[in-house]
């Protein structure tokens with residue numbers, strides 16, 4: 001069977017981008033929503049509106065969205081309960097001159113749900129929360145070094161460990177020490193390299209790989225042995241893997257944890273939480289912002305957390321994500337593509353893994369997959385960020401699209417340069433890796 005490429009055109013997206021590039025560097029506020037991730041000419045570049053599991057781009061094309069606002073939309077766009085709570089709060093005001101009782105109500109819900117949570121402070125971005133965690137750990141331990149695995153936001157101590165460290169003082173970079181996931185020896189070596197100097201060990205409890213048996217327990221034991229605060233960055237895993245986050249799923253309770261994307265179904269809110277003995281000392285340092293108690297996002301979070309408490313949402317995300325992954329993996333196997341394309345991670349957050357082939361680079365393959373999925377009305381930048389709005393019809397449509405696109409890839413890989421010949425755009429190029 002021969003499979004054809006498919007096309008859509010994006011004149012309004014392209015025109016907007018031309019204008020935006022003169023007013024907004026990169027034309028976007030977020031790397032992952034920019035041209036660095038989207039092959040120009042075959043991608044939608046600007047969104048118009050969204051509903052449930054779908055969005056419409058500015059050219060009027062609908063998409064089933066597997067990105068979901070970079071995993072911040074867990075219940076689906078314009079979720080009725082969340083939006084009603086936000087509208088009701090809007091009638092009463094947004095930002096005030098005193099704290100609001102919503103701060104307490106949402107904090108109490110997090111304390112009830114998350115194993116490590118004894119006290120909570122709010123902020124806006126995941127970056128704010130992880131920054132607060134590291135400052136608090138440094139203050140409580142009187143130490144400066146941090147051991148870091150993976151991405152934790154754009155602040156100096158985090159992004160300074162990557163190749164994109166422009167503007168970050170060397171003195172700050174010298175205090176951050178990276179360690180690889182699932183490798184206890186490597187973490188031990190980092191901590192042993194400066195005994196008694198590490199304030200914190202920070203990692204996502206899970207990213208693309210599942211924790212090996214005993215890994216998270218081993219990280220906890222090493223952090224304790226070295227007197228460092230253990231911080232789980234649950235910006236993505238929180239309120240997605242289970243109501244109590246990955247720490248509940250894996251049964252390992254950190255000293256501090258940070259939450260963000262899963263908290264308020266797209267409204268900007270993050271949280272720093274953890275053991276009382278640490279959290280109450282946050283009043284002695286500076287962690288404070290004008291919008292930390294902004295009530296629309298807190299109203300959204302209250303509605304999200306109540307929905308999670310009342311309905312088995314995280315189970316549903318896992319079940320639907322697993323069904324999707326199983327069916328896509330069947331197509332991958334059937335097309336003999338397992339050597340070049342796979343899905344890794346938790347069912348609710350599967351991430352593409354692409355390996356180069358003799359006839360095409362991994363970036364050429366990624367570009368072709370994006371080009372052809374976009375043309376078929378499926379949006380992703382390389383992961384399945386499942387929301388509760390992905391119903392059976394959505395999953396069937398996504399599987400049907402992969403069912404056309406993967407055979408196309410398999411055919412293209414059969415000849416040297418075959419993938420490049422199908423591209424109607426410049427292939428994406430590696431910029432920098434944050435993970």
Ligand SMILES: Cc1ncc(COP(=O)(O)O)c(C=O)c1O
Pocket residue numbers: 124125126127128130151152153154204233234235236260
């Ligand atoms: C694990 C993790 N931590 C922190 C952040 C930073 O969150 P934000 O972009 O909201 O600052 C992200 C964002 O992608 C993340 O994935």
